[in-house]
Amino acid sequence: MLETLALMGHxxxxxxxxxxxxxxxxxxxxxxxxGCLPGLSAAMGVALLxxxxxxxxPETGLIxxxxxxxxxxxxGSISAILIHTPGTPASAATAIEGYQLTLQGKAGKALAxxxxxSFCGGLLxxxxxxxxxxxxxxxxxxxxxxxxxxxxxxxxxxxAGVASKSLLKGLISGALGLLLSTIGMDPMxxxxxxxxGQASLYEGINTTCALxxxxxxxxVLILAEKKIKQRAKAAKFSDKITLSGKEIKRIxxxxxxxWVIGNLIGILPGAGASIACFLGYNTSRQFSHHKEEFGxxxxxxxxxxxxxxxxxxxxxxIPMLTLGIPGESVTAVLMGGLIIQGLQPGxxxxxxxxxxxYTFFAGFVLxxxxxxxxxxxxxxxxxxISRLSDAILxxxxxxxxxxxxxxxxxxxFDVVIMMIFGVLGYLVRKFDLNPAAIVLALILGPIGxxxxxxxxxxxGGSPAILFSTPLCWxxxxxxxxxxxxxxxxxxxxxxxxxxxxxxxxxxxGDDPVRTSD
Amino acid sequence: MKMKRYLSLLLAxxxxxALTACGGSAKTDPGTxxxxxxxxxxxxxxxxxxxxxxxxxxSGTDNTARVLAAYAEKYIxxxxxxENLEGGSGSIGWTALSQAAPDGYTLGFINLPNFNAxxxxxxxxxxxxxxxxxxxxxxxxxxxxxKADSQFNTxxxxxxxxxDNPGKLKASTNGNRASNHIGAQVLATSxxxxxxxxxxxxxxxxLLALRQGEVDFSVAKVADFASFTSEVKVLAVYNQERLEGxxxxxxxxxxxxxxxxxxxxxxxxxxxxxxxxVIKFYEDAFQKLMEDADYLKAAEAAGMExxxxxSADTAALIKQQQDFTESLADVWGx
Numbered sequence: 018m019l020e021t022l023a024l025m026g027h028x029x030x031x032x033x034x035x036x037x038x039x040x041x042x043x044x045x046x047x048x049x050x051x052g053c054l055p056g057l058s059a060a061m062g063v064a065l066l067x068x069x070x071x072x073x074x075p076e077t078g079l080i081x082x083x084x085x086x087x088x089x090x091x092x093g094s095i096s097a098i099l100i101h102t103p104g105t106p107a108s109a110a111t112a113i114e115g116y117q118l119t120l121q122g123k124a125g126k127a128l129a130x131x132x133x134x135s136f137c138g139g140l141l142x143x144x145x146x147x148x149x150x151x152x153x154x155x156x157x158x159x160x161x162x163x164x165x166x167x168x169x170x171x172x173x174x175x176x177a178g179v180a181s182k183s184l185l186k187g188l189i190s191g192a193l194g195l196l197l198s199t200i201g202m203d204p205m206x207x208x209x210x211x212x213x214g215q216a217s218l219y220e221g222i223n224t225t226c227a228l229x230x231x232x233x234x235x236x237v238l239i240l241a242e243k244k245i246k247q248r249a250k251a252a253k254f255s256d257k258i259t260l261s262g263k264e265i266k267r268i269x270x271x272x273x274x275x276w277v278i279g280n281l282i283g284i285l286p287g288a289g290a291s292i293a294c295f296l297g298y299n300t301s302r303q304f305s306h307h308k309e310e311f312g313x314x315x316x317x318x319x320x321x322x323x324x325x326x327x328x329x330x331x332x333x334x335i336p337m338l339t340l341g342i343p344g345e346s347v348t349a350v351l352m353g354g355l356i357i358q359g360l361q362p363g364x365x366x367x368x369x370x371x372x373x374x375y376t377f378f379a380g381f382v383l384x385x386x387x388x389x390x391x392x393x394x395x396x397x398x399x400x401x402i403s404r405l406s407d408a409i410l411x412x413x414x415x416x417x418x419x420x421x422x423x424x425x426x427x428x429x430f431d432v433v434i435m436m437i438f439g440v441l442g443y444l445v446r447k448f449d450l451n452p453a454a455i456v457l458a459l460i461l462g463p464i465g466x467x468x469x470x471x472x473x474x475x476x477g478g479s480p481a482i483l484f485s486t487p488l489c490w491x492x493x494x495x496x497x498x499x500x501x502x503x504x505x506x507x508x509x510x511x512x513x514x515x516x517x518x519x520x521x522x523x524x525x526g527d528d529p530v531r532t533s534d
Numbered sequence: 535m536k537m538k539r540y541l542s543l544l545l546a547x548x549x550x551x552a553l554t555a556c557g558g559s560a561k562t563d564p565g566t567x568x569x570x571x572x573x574x575x576x577x578x579x580x581x582x583x584x585x586x587x588x589x590x591x592x593s594g595t596d597n598t599a600r601v602l603a604a605y606a607e608k609y610i611x612x613x614x615x616x617e618n619l620e621g622g623s624g625s626i627g628w629t630a631l632s633q634a635a636p637d638g639y640t641l642g643f644i645n646l647p648n649f650n651a652x653x654x655x656x657x658x659x660x661x662x663x664x665x666x667x668x669x670x671x672x673x674x675x676x677x678x679x680x681k682a683d684s685q686f687n688t689x690x691x692x693x694x695x696x697x698d699n700p701g702k703l704k705a706s707t708n709g710n711r712a713s714n715h716i717g718a719q720v721l722a723t724s725x726x727x728x729x730x731x732x733x734x735x736x737x738x739x740x741l742l743a744l745r746q747g748e749v750d751f752s753v754a755k756v757a758d759f760a761s762f763t764s765e766v767k768v769l770a771v772y773n774q775e776r777l778e779g780x781x782x783x784x785x786x787x788x789x790x791x792x793x794x795x796x797x798x799x800x801x802x803x804x805x806x807x808x809x810x811x812v813i814k815f816y817e818d819a820f821q822k823l824m825e826d827a828d829y830l831k832a833a834e835a836a837g838m839e840x841x842x843x844x845s846a847d848t849a850a851l852i853k854q855q856q857d858f859t860e861s862l863a864d865v866w867g868x
Contacts, residue, residue, distance in 0.1 A: 071591075161748050162732075202623075205733055207655075207710035216622035216629070216657055359590060361738065369761065426621055467735065474732050475704060475748065 021151070028375030032383055037077055041380060044081040045387040046395070048088020053096045053104040053403040054410065056240055059089035059290075060346040060453075061232045065417045067225060067354050068424035075358040076373045080380030082354050086347055087330050087384050090290055091135040091392060094323050096403040098127045099254075104403065107290035107329075110298035110322035117314030124254035125396075126264075130316045131323045132392035133260055134272055138324035139385040141276040142283065142331025146378055149284070153339040154367040160340075162475060163483045166468030167492035172342045172461040174499030176454040183449070190450040194458025197222055204463065205470050217430040224460060225353040226422045226431045230438025231445070231452040232346065234418045238443040240411050258396055268320040271301040275324035282325075283332025285502075289345045290326040295514055297325025331381065338362055338374070341464070346453040349460060357425065577811050579612045579638060585802075586634075586642035588627025590620040594757070595800055598672050598838050599643055602820075605829040609819040625652045632660035636807035641668065641816065646799040646852060648713060650859035655711070662856050665803040668816045670843035670851065671824070674755040675797040676717045676772040677783070681744055682765050684751075689769040689789055692751060696727035703729040706743040706752050708736055713798055716862060717753030717772060723865050724792040741766075755797055756780075757837050772796035799841075799855070801848050817845045 031037070051062035063085050070078030093108030098115030111131060118127035160168065176191040200211045201221030212218040275297035282293040301321025302311050311318055334351070336342045341362035343349035352362060360366065366374045422435035442452050469483075476482035483489060585603065589595045599616050606614040619627035624645060634640035644665065652658045678689060686692040696703040707715035710733045722729050732749055734740040737758045744752045745765050756779065759766055768783045773795050776785055787793030802820060804813060823829060824842045833840050843851065 159746075161743070161746055203710075204735055205710060216625045219622040219625070219657065357590070359593060365738070426626070427617075427619060428621065428626065471732050471734070474730060477701075477730075 024375045028379035031376040032379035040081050044084025045088040048085035049092035052089035052092020055102045058105045062089050063350045064228045068421040076376040079377045083381045084384040094131040107326040110294040114315045114318030125256035125258040128396045129258045129260045130319045134320040134324040135327040136389040137272045138327035142328040143382045146331040150335050151367045154364045158364045162471040169461045169465030171496045190454035191458040194455035195462045198459045198462025226434040227438045230435040231442035234439025235442025237415045271317045271320045272324040275321050276328045279325035279328025280332040283329035290329040293325040293329045294322040298322040583614050584640050586627050586631045588624040591618045609823045625657045632664040634805050636805040638812035646855040650856045654859045664806050666808045667848040668802045669820045670801045670848045672800045673841035678769040679752045679766045693725045700728040704749040706740040706749040707733050708740045709733050714753045720792050
């Protein structure tokens with residue numbers, strides 16, 4: 018226990034080096050910019066900037082990515098409030114009350130509430146990160162081959178949850194990802210599968226290239242086919258971006274409720290910040306003493322939504338760090354960053370690499386303070402960025418995609434892979450399939466294949482080994498829950514959206530990557 | 535109209551693809567123009583030297599390479615830059631190295647016997663002759679491991695159990711036909727027993743499975759279990775002599791099994807065609823470097839077994855390991 022406390026303390030000391038602090042500030046600012054640009058989601062931002070962290074120390078790289086993640090989730094609220102266009106789907110619910118406040122000339126107030134609530138939500142979510150992550154990691158030490166098989170099946174059931182619009186299309190996307198995951202060397206027999214003589218495919222498709230292609234390059238193609246239009250001018254506002262003590266007192270219960278909701282949703286794989294913001298918003302209305310203000314500009318509504326979506330961030334890191342199962346696309350990208358640094362998700366992060374992990378956690382805490390500071394001071398500036406023209410956005414993102422995928426291995430073949438996945442991502446979205454599901458299946462496929470084939474070789478071919486331990490049964494129960502959860506989640510989200518008035522502004526209409534927020 | 539737009543987009547995409555495909559992967563060093571003259575007795579590099587590591591940053595080879603590079607300037611005269619070109623089980627980096635200009639500005643590490651395996655498995659466009667050996671850097675010896683509370687206390691116990699229960703004994707390996715699978719297979723062949731191998735894709739997972747008790751034994755290199763020595767028992771070493779760190783552990787040969795060295799070696803090589811005087815320069819420089827007190831201190835701290843071998847001995851080792859890898863066809867039974 019004392020040892021853990023010492024590790025936590027050391028984490029803060031390490032995280033507070035000058036370079037780390039500078040990187041935190043930079044990462045947060047970039048994240049906010051990405052977030053408030055409609056059309057760029059948090060997952061895309063993290064995927065695009067991932068290659069820039071390769072040369073950094075592992076903890077610094079992860080802190081930067083975490084800062085971009087948190088910043089982007091908050092940044093989405095700026096354009097939601099000022100131009101009625103959520104910068105990321107995670108801020109969809111913020112637009113409802115936030116824009117009403119803007120119309121009343123209280124945009125400054127709305128931004129201050131969004132920033133303060135995001136800060137609280139993010140900070141509180143770190144509590145569960147500190148407490149649950151090491152516990153779950155210890156449990157992961159007990160996982161053998163059969164358990165890993167079930168874990169991957171559980172992860173695959175998440176795809177159903179991610180799919181949202183159509184279960185069938187979600188499953189098709191998942192199956193496509195699983196097929197792609199078989200490319201490369203057969204893990205048991207060493208046979209070369211679908212490599213077409215390319216040595217670069219020996220270790221399978223590079224997940225990071227696939228991510229950059231599916232999320233960022235495909236978005237370039239989607240944006241490029243539309244007529245470039247001027248975005249609405251951000252509303253001018255003159256009121257101060259501050260909160261009074263009384264207002265803070267008023268939104269505190271809302272923030273606490275949204276924290277619990279967001280955190281749970283974060284830990285549950287498959288449900289992202291976009292669901293959390295609606296649930297947070299709704300709950301804030303149900304418990305509000307000022308119900309009459311809702312729909313006409315309620316600060317509690319803004320707080321409920323923003324605290325919930327930022328509370329997701331810390332929680333969503335837990336299954337990724339401990340079990341290697343990313344619940345949604347941002348954490349899938351973060352996992353790519355971890356692996357490129359030579360770190361495998363799992364128990365070792367809390368034993369051998371504990372100093373690095375706790376430095377990252379400490380950085381994640383500090384990032385929240387940067388978000389508060391930069392958010393409050395820079396709102397006016399970010400508001401202008403939110404209407405950056407696609408004419409600049411499209412070529413910049415395209416260049417970043419190419420440079421980024423080349424930087425991973427300095428191998429041109431990776432750029433080709435990224436391009437292929439860019440086109441694939443474009444087609445996939447045109448057919449309403451889900452890129453996030455493809456990525457999840459691409460990551461989970463090998464875990465499941467190895468788990469199953471190893472188990473069967475251990476048991477001499479008897480499938481009974483898959484049901485041999487209590488842990489297996491726990492995971493099987495989770496799988497059943499995973500299969501049923503989308504029905505439950507859908508109902509919950511539908512109800513939340515309906516209760517919210519059903520009028521969700523969505524500029525692009527193509528709903529980038531639902532879960533990526 | 536819409537269709538047309540789709541088509542043009544697709545076209546643009548294909549064009550982009552075609553363009554990128556033209557790029558190729560040949561990697562040349564910026565300093566290719568100043569070809570060294572072969573007559574120059576006192577050749578020394580005039581600019582930075584690149585050393586290719588075919589595994590990712592933070593891997594075992596990368597760690598040892600960086601310790602070496604950190605002390606290299608004193609003897610080489612110019613800084614040594616490590617470049618990681620991973621993928622394809624190492625073959626991506628070795629392909630780039632084999633195609634680099636043989637001007638003494640691009641060197642690299644090859645890992646035996648993984649390097650030999652890429653050739654015998656048909657992953658490579660290069661052969662042993664595509665490289666000019668300079669010296670050997672690090673050697674790690676394989677050992678037979680069981681869990682600390684295992685019922686087996688000697689290798690004889692293990693072999694006896696395996697012979698009485700054919701196929702029952704399970705071994706975790708770091709991948710199908712990877713180094714530690716070769717080790718287990720060599721033991722089984724020379725002792726004449728059957729076992730079941732379970733590939734785990736990497737040494738960390740391979741040894742985790744052993745510690746969890748999912749398998750009965752493993753073959754691994756000494757440095758692989760340095761952080762949890764108390765959790766395992768070492769039953770035998772693959773060497774002609776006992777290891778310094780394990781004086782009580784018998785060699786495989788003493789027990790009447792495979793009596794050759796087995797493990798992994800990291801050699802420093804240049805592309806074939808590099809002039810003799812350049813090779814000689816590096817051979818001498820690395821010898822002095824590997825005897826440097828500061829380097830040795832850092833190497834010991836990193837748990838590296840520095841094992842300098844000169845160019846001729848290294849060439850022989852590469853050749854011997856290639857023959858060994860090719861001869862494994864009998865061991866695998868294919």
